Amino acid sequence: MINKKVADILYEIADLLELQGVAFKPRAYTRAARNIESLKEDLAEYYDGDRLQDIEGVGKAIEDKIIEMIETGKLEYLDKLYEETPKGLIDVMRVPDIGPKKARKLYDELGVEDLEGLREKAEKGEISKLKGFGDRTEEKILRGIGMLEAVSGRHLMHEMIPLAHEMIQYVRDHADRIETCGSLRRWQETIGDIDILATGDTEVIMDALVGFPHVEEVLARGETKTSVRLIGGIQADIRVVDSESFGAALQYFTGSKEHNVRLRQHAIDSGYKLNEYGLFDKDSQEKVAGETEEAIYETMGMAWIPPELREDHGEIDAALEGRLPDLVTTDDIKGDLQMHSDWSDGRNTMEEMVREAENRGYEYIAITDHSQGLTIANGLTANDLEERMEEIEHVRQNTDVRILNGIEVDIKKDGSLDMDSHVLEEMDIVLGAVHSNFAMDASTQTSRIKEAFSTGLIDIFAHPTGRKIGEREPYALNMNEIISAAVDHGVALEINASPVRLDLDSLDARQAMEAGAKISIGTDAHGIQHLDFMKYGVGVARRAWLECEDVINTYHYEGLMKFLEGRKNG
Ligand SMILES: [Zn+2]
Numbered sequence: 001m002i003n004k005k006v007a008d009i010l011y012e013i014a015d016l017l018e019l020q021g022v023a024f025k026p027r028a029y030t031r032a033a034r035n036i037e038s039l040k041e042d043l044a045e046y047y048d049g050d051r052l053q054d055i056e057g058v059g060k061a062i063e064d065k066i067i068e069m070i071e072t073g074k075l076e077y078l079d080k081l082y083e084e085t086p087k088g089l090i091d092v093m094r095v096p097d098i099g100p101k102k103a104r105k106l107y108d109e110l111g112v113e114d115l116e117g118l119r120e121k122a123e124k125g126e127i128s129k130l131k132g133f134g135d136r137t138e139e140k141i142l143r144g145i146g147m148l149e150a151v152s153g154r155h156l157m158h159e160m161i162p163l164a165h166e167m168i169q170y171v172r173d174h175a176d177r178i179e180t181c182g183s184l185r186r187w188q189e190t191i192g193d194i195d196i197l198a199t200g201d202t203e204v205i206m207d208a209l210v211g212f213p214h215v216e217e218v219l220a221r222g223e224t225k226t227s228v229r230l231i232g233g234i235q236a237d238i239r240v241v242d243s244e245s246f247g248a249a250l251q252y253f254t255g256s257k258e259h260n261v262r263l264r265q266h267a268i269d270s271g272y273k274l275n276e277y278g279l280f281d282k283d284s285q286e287k288v289a290g291e292t293e294e295a296i297y298e299t300m301g302m303a304w305i306p307p308e309l310r311e312d313h314g315e316i317d318a319a320l321e322g323r324l325p326d327l328v329t330t331d332d333i334k335g336d337l338q339m340h341s342d343w344s345d346g347r348n349t350m351e352e353m354v355r356e357a358e359n360r361g362y363e364y365i366a367i368t369d370h371s372q373g374l375t376i377a378n379g380l381t382a383n384d385l386e387e388r389m390e391e392i393e394h395v396r397q398n399t400d401v402r403i404l405n406g407i408e409v410d411i412k413k414d415g416s417l418d419m420d421s422h423v424l425e426e427m428d429i430v431l432g433a434v435h436s437n438f439a440m441d442a443s444t445q446t447s448r449i450k451e452a453f454s455t456g457l458i459d460i461f462a463h464p465t466g467r468k469i470g471e472r473e474p475y476a477l478n479m480n481e482i483i484s485a486a487v488d489h490g491v492a493l494e495i496n497a498s499p500v501r502l503d504l505d506s507l508d509a510r511q512a513m514e515a516g517a518k519i520s521i522g523t524d525a526h527g528i529q530h531l532d533f534m535k536y537g538v539g540v541a542r543r544a545w546l547e548c549e550d551v552i553n554t555y556h557y558e559g560l561m562k563f564l565e566g567r568k569n570g
Helices: 003-019 025-037 043-048 060-072 076-084 087-094 099-110 115-123 136-151 157-172 202-210 243-254 257-269 293-299 315-320 350-359 382-396 421-426 442-454 479-489 506-514 528-543 557-569
Strands: 177-181 194-199 215-221 225-230 235-240 272-275 278-281 287-289 364-370 402-410 429-433 492-496 519-522
Touching: 003 025, 003 060, 003 076, 003 087, 003 099, 025 060, 043 060, 087 099, 087 115, 099 115, 115 136, 157 177, 157 194, 157 202, 157 235, 157 528, 177 243, 194 243, 202 215, 202 225, 202 235, 243 257, 243 272, 243 278, 243 287, 243 293, 257 272, 257 315, 278 293, 287 293, 350 364, 350 382, 350 528, 364 382, 364 429, 382 402, 442 479, 479 492, 479 506, 492 506, 492 528, 506 519, 506 528, 519 528
Parallel strands: 194 235, 364 402, 402 429, 492 519
Antiparallel strands: 177 194, 215 225, 225 235, 272 278, 278 287
8 A cells, every 4th residue: 555655745745835834735735645544445546547536635736746656656846845945944843742833933933943943942941932832842842852863864774774785785896805884783773874894905996886876976085985975865984904904993993982992991901902903912012913803802802792782781791701692683583573464554465474474484473453443553343353364364274384363452541452351362462552642651651551561461562662763752661660560471572673663772672681571573564575674673682682582583483382371371
């Protein structure tokens, strides 16, 4: 279904027009978007039948735009709107709870043109004096600005990792050795630039890089370093170093800064000096390692530390004491425990999801469509679930992949579940999730979730904090209490692998593991291509020091069943 995608773009147009202070038109776009969203039939069918204008609110102008989107996958009008709207104002609009109308008002009445201006007015307390802006808003606005600034100039993993890998593939044949470094190699949840390190003939490597098809502009080309701007404004830097120093440079440019500071101190304490060229004996100045990272760590008496752990969160001591974790890898993953089919808001049929799971070599998947209360996602009633069961039975006959009959059930405001308990008891797997009433205070929100756990019906608590990176802050929550309730009730906590969520984040996931909670890494796929998000979830899990036994979807089918049943009987 392309309905959601088209509707989202129409909403975006409405927002930009509203921000520009245009009258009436925004409402027309919003109305068309809403109607398209609630269509049962695929918009493509309307297009094929030449009956787009049958949709309420779609006149000639909007019809033309829908056709352009369907035929070209782009919309010139949207690009034009972005071009003529000041970037700073768009940033202001994106602050949670502001939106286009309030952003316009802030501009008209206080002259706010960008985030800096907004912060100034919020700090001076001028915003709460405006009509329609409450007292609490200023505090919230300041937090929202902080969140946006934290991600500004940074990109989500799924924008960066495939692009970096494509670039490496492209340059690889021209280099002797080549590797990504920086935050990308550490699988940090957002990434600034693509940093690449290589050895070989500098001229040849730089020429190859500059010829990479996604390069839009060469920013600087030097003796050892070239910087380019790629599509989407992403910057990539490539450095060419001597092969005797490759390991030292890789270690140095991978970071993090905190890890490197600690490691250099350890080098000094052990009679060495460490820099980007190598590890040197302090007295003789002789180079004792540098060609490989492994040799550098080993010479200093410790095991090689996986990049995901290099944050100065105890990894150096663990490496010295030989107790680094045996981190989970994508190869360990046996199945995916969160995905949506076209029974709710997924784009693909169950059959198509299963084929993709087969391609990935999975043993099992859970189909976890939304429950009825989530009408915007076409949530399922008990009746729908019965009908869906027939399709599951049918698909099961043609595959070796075990299909778990699952649901992502809404946790309601009072902590009760959005489906009768006898229906949930019949399911193979139940994910509980919060999709509404985000604005509660921490203790109310925590009680709500604990109440849901205490029903004994939830196997996995999905996207536990509700955050969306750069879009929505986590709801207020007492994480310690949630983790200990999860341990008490045997509920697994999810690392949602969707790159905009990555929820739990690595710090919370590590805390959960240390407290004895189990983790499920689920992609929350709404289409077959999203099953590929698993690697981002695994990246978070590795940053959280997780091993296979901590992650229930590394278990073989029987092991997973044992976990689920043990939970129900315990
Ligand atoms: Zn959800």
